[in-house]
Amino acid sequence: MTEDAPDPINTIREVCGMSGSWYRLESTGLANRIYATRDVVVRIATDHEEAFSDARTESVAAPVAHAAGLLTPRLLVFDDSRQLLDRPYSVWERVNGKTLGRLSPDPHSMSDTWRQVGSQLALLHVRVKQCDDPNGYLDKPERNLSLDCVLEKLASTGNISRTLAKEISLLIDELHSVVLKEAKSCFLHNDLHDMNIMCTRGGQLMALIDWGDAGWGDPTIEFAQIPLPALPYVLEGYREVAPDLLGGTPEARIIWDKLDYAMMESLENPSHIIPMEAYKQFLNAKGDRFKNPMLGLANKAIQPDARTSRR
Secondary structure, X not given: OOOOOXXXXXXHHHHHOOOOOOEEEXXXXXXXXXXXOOOEEEEEEOOOOOHHHHHHHHHHHHHHHHHOOOOOOXXXXXXXXXXXXXXXXXXXXXXXXXXXXXXXXOHHHHHHXXXXXXXXXXXXXXXXXXXXXXXXXXXXXOOOOOHHHHHHHHHHHOOOOHHHHHHHHHHHHHHHHHHOOOOOOEEEOOOOOHHHEXXXXXXXXXXXXXXOXXXXXXXXXXXXXXXXXXXXXXXXXXXXXXXXXXXXXXXXXXXXXXXXXXXXXXXXXXXXXXXXXXXXXXXXOOOOOOXXXXXXXXXXXXXXXXXXXXX
């Protein structure tokens, strides 16, 4: 079957014993075509390079998370037999909610929702102790420890000024030794952003969806794609459940990962802004939200060069 061929939804419905009329849902990603009835959702892998592997990963990961009591849809059917389709498809219990990223892009207006997200992440990390994976479907979440190489490549494009490059280099140097410290390994969702969070219009969290990148790794990797303004709320909710699980310097590891994402984005999009001041404020935040603020970064003075930044 090609992407242009119609999906055999009626046949899938009959084989799976589902009732009700179907309609297609708009997908928020590239890995699936999505159909729904009032009660279930069908996800059919696209030809995207990671779609098949993601489908197999979530077929292993999502049931484990659901069994551990996490707010995530129940997997009803996973079929990779190629009897009906030339690709994997899955049938899920439907969560009739709204995607947080579409409901409200402002984290401050949904602070309670983000706290609930943090609590769910902590529960995932605390409760899931094993995940049977005989076929090796799970991902291997890892941190990029070579940000200096990414910076060198970015600086060579001319997308950032020498001043900004120097500032990023100082931050990398400041964080490097902390990031190298060994961290606990937990079961991760590993693709958590506001388009993978379902909630009611009133902000009650309903589900974390799309487990196609799940695997074992440092729990702070979970925060890389969460909007920076939402992180204080997420960490607050997380620490109410698991106060010490993230270790001594989670803020440093979080900003390291965010800097990695930001530089990679800037390589593709010269207009993308790397929010260095926001990163520093986060690292140096005082008060109850952050137990281990990084010191010294806000006081590092960078002398501007004569060239105007393209940011």
